[in-house]
Amino acid sequence: MGRLRTITRRTFLIGSVAIVGGVAFGTYMAKRPIKNPLLADLEEDEAAITPYIKIDASGITLITPRADKGQGAYNMQARLIAEELDIDPVTANITPGLPGPAYYNGTVLEESIPFPAYDHSAMAENIRKFMHVPAKLFAMQITGGSSTVPDGFVKLRMAGAIARETLKKAAAQRSGVARDLLKTEDGSVVLPDGSRLAYTELAAAAAKIEPVTDVQLRPSSEWKHLGKPTERIDMPAKCTGTEKYGIDLRIDGMAHAAVRANPGVGAGVESFDANEAESMRGVQQVLAIKNGVAVIADNTWRAWRAADAIDIKWAVGPYPASTAEIFNEIENVVDVEAHRDHRQRDEGDVDEALEDGEIFEATYKVPYLAHAPMEPMNAIVLVTDDKCEIWTGTQIPLFVRDHAVKMTGLDAENVFVYVQPMGGSFGHKLENTHVLQAIEIAMAVKGTAVKLVWSREEDMTHDYLRPGAVAKGRGKVADGKVETFDLSVGQSALLPDWFGRLMGTGIPGPDATITTGSWDQPFDIPNYRVTGYRAPVMVPISSWRSVGASGNGFFHDSLLDELILKAGADPLAERIRLCLDDTSIKVLEKVGEISGWDGSSMGENRGRGVAFCMSFGVPTAIVSEVTRTEAGIRIDKVYVAVDVGEVLDPVNLEAQVFGGVIFGMAHAMNCETTFENHAAQQNNYHAFEGMRLYQVPEIEVVALSNAKKIRGIGEPGVPPAAPSLGNAIYAATGQRIRELPFNKQIDFV
Amino acid sequence: MEITVNDESYTVDVEPEMPLLWVLRDELGITGPKYGCGIAQCGACTVHVNGYAVRSCQLAIGDLGDSKVSTIEGLGSPESLHIIQKTWIEHQVAQCGYCQSGQMMQAASLLSTNPDPSDDQIDAAMSGNLCRCGTYPRIRSAIKAAAKKIQGS
Ligand code: FES
Ligand code: FES
DSSP states (O other), rough: OOHHHHHHHHHHHTGGGGGTOOOOTHHHHHSSOOOOOTTTTTOTTTTTTTEEEEEEEEEEEEESSSSSSSSSSHHHHHHHHHHOOOOOOOOEEEOSSSOOGGGGSSHHHHHHHSSSOOOOOOOHHHHHHHHHHHHHTTTTOHHHHHHHHHHHHHHHHHHHEEEEEEEHHHHHHHHHHHGGGOOOEETTEEOOTSSSSHHHHHHHHHTSSSSOOOOOOOOOOOOOSSSSSOTTTTTTHHEEEEOOGGGGGOTOOOOEEEEEEEESTOEEEEEOOOOOOOOSSTTTEEEEEETTTEEEESSSSHHHHHHTOOOOEEOOOSSSHHHHHHHHHHHHHTTOGGGGEEEEEEEEOOOHHHHHSOEEEEEEEEBBBBBSSSSSSEEEEESSSSSSSEOOOOOHHHHHHHHHHHOOOOOOOGGGEEEOOOOOTTTTTGGOOOHHHHHHHHHHHHOOOOEEEEHHHHHHHHBBBBEEEEEEEEEEEEETHHHHEEEEEEEEEHHHHHHHHHSSOOOOOGGGGGTTTTOOOOBSSSEEEEEEEEEOOSSBBBBOOTTHHHHHHHHHHHHHHHHHHHHOOHHHHHHHHHBBOHHHHHHHHHHHHHHHHHHHHTTTTTTEEEEEEEEEEEEEEEEEEEEETTTTEEEEEEEEEEESSSOOOOOOOOOOHHHHHHHHHHHHHHBBOOEETTTESHHHHHHHSOOOOGOOOOOEEEEEOOOOSOOOOSSSSSTTTHHHHHHHHHHOOOOOOOOOOOOTTTTTT | OEEEEEEEEEEOOOOTSBHHHHIIISSSSOOOOOOOOOSSSSSEEEEEETTEEEETTOOBGOOHHHHHHHHEHOOOOOSSSEEEHHHHHHHHHSHHHHHHHHHHHHHHHHHHOOOOOHHHHHHHHHHHHHTTTOOOHHHHHHHHHHHHHHHOO
């Protein structure tokens, strides 16, 4: 026991060092160590010196609890551990392990505080650290918010260092050589005479000794796996078709299920007739489930076909029937005091400034959007009398487990969630309706594993969408400068609702996502105000790659661009002049340099637009160049500058920026989810196309390292992509498009 | 029904209208070809039929006749990589990787008929394959690099 307590306290001291002195949540609960879950079923000769590393005679297993949706999270977590452990991560077994409170994400709530990310004052930093407390208490094992690297950067290397030094201690005891004379290399302790003791041989001994916890992390100059181009560990499997995603798994004797749930998401079924479906080949059973009907068959295609043959009468959807009505509700809250949710930025005197003179006014709009990752939602569930096993790709494994506990009545230790690699997510897998459906179906056929796969149509019409939003902008310019900037954003509150689904109870207070990406920008404008107005939750909404900043990046930067042009200033120079954060200024200067910026005009029918957004702490600037052709707008070239602090993997960083920028532009070009008769209208890729290869421009990415803190890069490329394109289209055509997607008003090549 | 996949023959007992994709995935356990849309919009299910790229979600098994099917598993394996797979790894193309079986099968089919494709020909051949992760820039550079290798060899 002594050993266990020491390890866990040490391990979690790292993640929560500043919790000491925390107030609201009670220091006892916050400081209480969390059990190392690997110790629960350890064999005699196995060692689990930290929750992230398990060693036995046959090999080394690294636990990578942040889910991999394609962003390279497994690779990065494994390399962080390996850097200090001194192993070749390619030779290790890498697994997310079983979910557990030990794997809470301390960082994910850090930027949900009322301080902008560029504020490094003691107060802001302390409150950020304090946000680790609720993350720990609610056992938030969540992948999201571009937080895998910031959360794991110290924690995982520390885990590697503790394990390494403890293995050295075991080697010292065995060899009689003092620990500080020993070295480690490639999975072995190396004695002064050059002989080696493999970690796998030392595991049994290491498990019995007190771990060494006073370890130093190596400086970046000594890194072998980080800070340089490496090959992602999952690359060979993904480039040979051998990676197994959740949808590819098979369990012996498994049945295949399909569901058809009410397209008015959340409403139930009035009646259904399954006569035809029941007689179709391969169909084993048709059953009513919550808000829908399920078919169990012997093959996915047969299950889907039978589901299509069921005649279902749906209850009326629980929200306004059409997009027009939904947006009416949103427009109705903007600038209405009773619906004000928060005002986190209010500098100078906006009201006075807007009393007279020439006021600029404009309204902007972004649509609801599906996530539509290439792999549709799926889960395999096996329920027996004494346990429940779940195989699925998810960003919220502990919540999945807790929901299964509630549904099955089993104890938490008898519910197992095996997290699978994901064919994309973009936030889709922060929800788990499909798992709950699969559990419900599996409970009806206990003892048989059931694999539920949503059809693309089911997936896109039952998504928790990126919320649509409306923003009203006002402003004034004087002497060639932007003097007043006032933005009012209306949107349904996203986080309280999501939290409610996870925890069973919503959270009170404002919803920062309504203005994230606009209130928190590093600019100094004499009169500067951003206000969030809260519309009721109507259609289902959730987090979508870059969350609040996905819409706010467009609102804030489009309004800023319009005001700058009105002032007659240069779009890049004026952004730099207004910027108050050195790191961001350098990013803006860099994008100007690599794009050869010399103003937004580039000759007839050509133009460039610059946009900036700081999201998840990463200042990101984009310059897009476009040409108006006979066939429509062609995007010629895109330049991106970012600053994530230390760059751990330049190759993957570039890939994530490519992906983020393309994701942001693709949706801005031609995607929206609209509603008619309560149902989402875009049910497959023909109506939600995004970008295809021929439309993709050359993209040049530069990452700077001036920022104080290390950051994640999965999301920050998204928010400035749409406004840089919109600003470029204006430069080339004189047409200002204030509503996404752009293709409602202009064609693309 | 008899079908040949990756040079092996299989007997399957299914409805003739079942799409090849689901015969491969659910009946034969060959899961390299992926389901993405089911309506010929994404290309994730791309396989070769007699050497040509085909959307397996659109081909009813009953229409296959004695044509030979090959999937990404038949293109090459981690132990013996096809030139496309090798180049894909070198260029670190994949993110989630879910679309990549289809991308590589499409690219292999392009290069087998046109070993030196122009940019426009690459665009035309590859634009039916969606990638939601946005790996397009690397797909493009990997195809060009593979073409160079083929010409050099
Ligand atoms: S699944 Fe066949 S093209 Fe999409
Ligand atoms: S790599 Fe994820 S969809 Fe292409």
